[in-house]
Amino acid sequence: VKPPPVTRYNLNNVTITHNPLDNRENILILTPMARFYQAYWDNLLKLTYSHELITLGFILPKNKEGNTATTELQKQIAKTQQYGPEKDRFKSIIILRQDFDPPLPSQDEGERHKMQNQKIRRAAMAKARNSLLFTTLGPSTSWVLWLDADIIETPPTLIQDLAFHDKPLIAPNCFQRYYNTERKVMDERAYDFNNWQDSPTAQELASKMGYDDILLEGYADMATYRALMAYMYEEGADIHHEVPLDGVGGTALLVKADVHRDGAMFPPFAFYHLIETEGFAKMAKRLGWQAAGLPNYKVYHYNE
Ligand code: GDP
Ligand code: MN
Numbered sequence: 001v002k003p004p005p006v007t008r009y010n011l012n013n014v015t016i017t018h019n020p021l022d023n024r025e026n027i028l029i030l031t032p033m034a035r036f037y038q039a040y041w042d043n044l045l046k047l048t049y050s051h052e053l054i055t056l057g058f059i060l061p062k063n064k065e066g067n068t069a070t071t072e073l074q075k076q077i078a079k080t081q082q083y084g085p086e087k088d089r090f091k092s093i094i095i096l097r098q099d100f101d102p103p104l105p106s107q108d109e110g111e112r113h114k115m116q117n118q119k120i121r122r123a124a125m126a127k128a129r130n131s132l133l134f135t136t137l138g139p140s141t142s143w144v145l146w147l148d149a150d151i152i153e154t155p156p157t158l159i160q161d162l163a164f165h166d167k168p169l170i171a172p173n174c175f176q177r178y179y180n181t182e183r184k185v186m187d188e189r190a191y192d193f194n195n196w197q198d199s200p201t202a203q204e205l206a207s208k209m210g211y212d213d214i215l216l217e218g219y220a221d222m223a224t225y226r227a228l229m230a231y232m233y234e235e236g237a238d239i240h241h242e243v244p245l246d247g248v249g250g251t252a253l254l255v256k257a258d259v260h261r262d263g264a265m266f267p268p269f270a271f272y273h274l275i276e277t278e279g280f281a282k283m284a285k286r287l288g289w290q291a292a293g294l295p296n297y298k299v300y301h302y303n304e
Contacts, residue, residue, distance in 0.1 A: 009139035016142045016256045018166035020159070021050060025142035026091070027159060028257070030057045031149050032128045032250075034065060036072035037302055039152035045080065049159040051090050057136040059096040059128050069149075070095065094136050100124050109304045115219050119275065122214075126268035126276040129250065137260055144260060146253040146277075153177075153300035154252065161297065162254040165242060168289035169259060169281065171195050172297040173233055174251040190230030191301040193218035194249030194278055195293050197227040206273040214275045217247065232295035245291040247278040252299045262287045 015023045027049065031040075047054075058073065060066040073095070081089050112121055129146070137144070145159060151174070155161060162170050174192035179185075194217055202224040206215055216222055232243060250266075264287055267279035274282050281291045 011139065011261075014140055014142055014257075016258060018164050020142060020163045021053075024050075024053060026053050026055065026138075026140050027143040027145055028055045028057060028136055028138070028141045029145045029147055030129070030132050030136065031059075031147050032125065032132060033058050033060050033069055033073065033149035035149060036069040036076075037150055037152055038076075039302065040149055041073075041076045043152055043154055044147075045088055046156045047154075047158060048156045051088060054090045055136070055138075055141075056090050056093045057096070057132055058094070059098055059132040061128075062097050062099045066097065070097065096132060096135060098128060098131055100127075113218075115216060115221060118216050119214055122276040123268040125250075126266035126279070129266040129276070130268070133260060133265065137257065141257040144255045144257055146250045146255065148251045148301070150302035151252055151299055152302050155297075155299075158252070158299070159254070161239075162294070165240070165292065165294070167242075167254075167292040168256050169245075169248060169253060169284055169291040170242075171229070171245065171248050171253045171291070171293045172299045173229055173293070173295050174249065174301055175233075175298050176301045176303050178303050188300075190228075190233070192249040192251045193228055193230050194247055195229035195245055196224075196247045197229075197244065198246040199225040199227065201225040209273050212270050213273060214270045215273050215278075217278070229293045229295050232293075233298070234296060237296045239297045240294065241296050243293050243295055245293045246281060246285070247274065248281040248291050248293070250277040251301060253277070256289075259284050259287070259289045262289070264289065 015025055017023050060070050077093055175188045176191040177186060177188045180187035196217060202215055217224060264280060264284040266276050271279040272282050
């Protein structure tokens with residue numbers, strides 16, 4: 001009688017280095033997805049990191065919008081994985097569907113950014129990210145790239161460029177292109193305000209808050225005076241200029257898999273008065289992992 005097979009992984013052999021391509025390190029790209037954008041997929045296909053080392057993981061809500069997005073996503077997956085050129089094909093792809101209880105209503109940009117909607121929304125997003133992470137992170141994963149479904153433009157070398165910094169967590173600067181009606185030209189503006197450095201004012205606000213209350217960034221009613229990476233961009237300056245961060249966003253974020261393996265996740269509750277991705281940066285820090293950001297390295301968010 002044959003003994004049952006045992007698969008052994010030595011986590012010490014899973015390298016996490018500043019040159020992941022040469023070391024053939026596996027990367028997991030994780031995307032919570034409420035809507036499917038073709039430009040997101042097209043940008044993903046253009047990433048020059050070896051696709052045979054990339055696993056994709058998606059989580060989509062179980063509502064009408066999520067069903068539509070799943071259908072569109074699956075169409076593109078079939079096109080790439082079955083009919084596309086070999087070099088474009090990813091190692092593997094995992095799709096999760098998730099019910100929220102109660103279901104999160106579909107919201108446009110204005111509605112979901114309203115302050116009173118934020119806590120419920122961010123908590124639901126945190127749970128979606130955790131479900132996605134805990135069901136897909138494998139013993140041979142070296143890196144996790146969090147990439148929102150509405151990130152439609154990045155440099156093709158995004159993974160290599162971020163990994164090169166060898167940081168436990170590192171975020172590029174997320175901008176948005178828009179039509180500037182005053183200047184009558186295409187223009188761009190900062191989008192992700194969750195990448196920040198803490199301030200004494202925010203600490204003071206937090207100290208007076210209730211147990212379950214959370215600090216939010218980017219709201220006039222709650223001026224935190226944190227230093228936002230969104231505003232640290234300098235035209236023409238070194239794209240590899242690095243700054244330390246205390247809070248991070250999830251639009252684009254490269255994380256060493258060991259940070260997650262140590263237990264850092266997205267708190268769906270007030271953790272030091274921070275929630276979701278911002279709470280994640282704090283939890284990583286408590287585990288000894290310091291987040292960093294690249295203010296001059298831009299990626300672009302879809303404009304609704
Ligand atoms: P914002 O850009 O910060 O306003 O946040 P988004 O609404 O774009 O959400 C962040 C990411 O989560 C995007 O990739 C969305 O497609 C995705 N997303 C938004 N709502 C849900 C949801 O209810 N379930 C899941 N699974 N993903 C969602
Ligand atoms: Mn978004």
